[in-house]
Each structure stands twice: as structure tokens, then as C-alpha cells.
Amino acid sequence: MIQIRGLRKNLNDKWVLDGLDLDIHEGMSLVIMGPSGTGKSVLLKHIVGLFDPDEGELLVEGMSVPKANGRQIREIRSQISYVFQNAALFDSLTAGQNIQLGLTPDECRKYDAHPVSYTHLRAHETRR
DSSP states (O other), X not given: OEEEEEEEEEETTEEEEEEEEEEEOTTOOOOOOOSTTSSHHHHHHHHTTSSOOSEEEEEETTEETTTOOHHHHHHHHHTOOOXXXXXXXXXXXXXXXXXXXXXXXXXXXXXXXXXXXXXTOGGGTTOO
């Protein structure tokens, strides 16, 4: 279960999320739709631990996402499926970080700690 209480996020002096309360129960499918700039992607980034809230509480299976460690974040991400518009990458991460997002540390080491090198993107590894 995902529980969100009073979630607030301010980006560029605009409250993109302003006191959001939401419960998503196990087995439930949820579609988030709305105009550009209304916080859809920001909400998803909070749920998977890419953003920390300015205020509020966010729990996945009873675990606080903002307080989760690396292992816990990987566990949370392994339980949640999400697709961004046009299969976009996370703009807050580098190309290499986007590729590594679904890999465990052992898998990263297996691919010489730089899976990005296998995709000929090494020159863009630090670009956002």
C-alpha cells in the first residue's frame, strides 16, 4: 500500500504538490492524468524516491520513502511500475544514472560499473 499525507513540493516558487492525500491499495491500478506542469511526474518521482518532499509523509508498504536507505529504495522501486510520457528519461538524472536505475549494485559491477559504456553513451554520461 502507498500512503501519502499532506505531500507538498515547491519548484521554482510554485507549489506543484500542495497538501496531497492519497491511498493506493495493493492490486489497485492508478492512472494519473492532467495538463502539463500539474505535478504528475513530480508525484511519481516522490513515490520512487527520486525527490524528497518539502512537507508531508510518504509510505510504501509502511516504509518512509524519504527516510529509506539505498537497499530499501531499490526494494520500493522493484514493486512499482511506472511509465512516463513518450518513455522519457528522468531529467533529474544523467543518462548513465537512468540506465542504472533498475540495476542492483552487483549488476552495475557485473557491467564494469558503467553499463552506459555498452550503449555508446559514455560521452554523455554526465549530461542531464
